[in-house]
Amino acid sequence: MNPLKAYIVVMTFQLTFIGIKYGVSNTTNPFQQSTPSPAVSLFLAALFPHVIASMLDMTNKTIIITFHVSGVVGCEALLHIFLCNFFWYCITNLFLLLLVLSFCFFDYISHMLLRLFNYASHLRHSLLDYVSHLLDRLFNRITTAAPSNARPMPNMEPHPHPAPV
Structure with missing residues (x-):
């Protein structure tokens, strides 16, 4: 698979899961509400730079970073919509950030x-x-040096005494 299309595939799967979870109801589907949630706005705001960066020359380092960061932010926003739990969003955020940094x-x-x-x-x-x-x-x-304050020990060998006369 082309690495440039990996984000599109992941986002497509996430959008499918969101569609399965929420259905076509106007009250629960975050994409069909009259005022979109901040996660939907974040997803749409990340989607446009991602698409534009994917059309540009990928040899420029700034474009590559923009492409990956906007892709990760878009995937995270969709995961936040799908999971609806801030704790899981933070865990996903850290995992995806490490994954993208390791790829980039x-x-x-x-x-x-x-x-x-x-x-x-x-x-x-x-x-x-x-x-x-x-x-x-x-x-x-x-092993070689004696301490400087050492006294020479007296001779402990027995001396022959002269015989008494």
């Missing part, structure tokens, strides 16, 4: 993660080298 910036994110892991590996090796160097210095200092 996959190369950048993978490059940044690779740099982070390389830096962490280098830092770990540097830290281990530093700790081993400190332990080596400490061990050498303990």
Whole structure:
């Protein structure tokens, strides 16, 4: 499937689900009410830039970001109409935002993660080298040097005494 048409397919499914849920009743269908809900207005406001951005050249980064952001906002607005629960809307919002960010910036994110892991590996090796160097210095200092305040111990070997005469 063409990634540019993924939002249209998702929005079509969502509109179908909304149509099945609310039916053709004027009182419950949010699209047939005399004053549309804010979610319907948000959906329509996101739909127009999405359609316009899909017709333009997709090599420009600004157009790509506009396309994806307006697509996500449109899908979120439809999900808000379908679910009618603010808590689920927030969960969906976060999930879709992370999904779009991963699609838009996959190369950048993978490059940044690779740099982070390389830096962490280098830092770990540097830290281990530093700790081993400190332990080596400490061990050498303990084994080779006597403390400066140490007195020489008296000779504890038995001395031969002269025989009494």
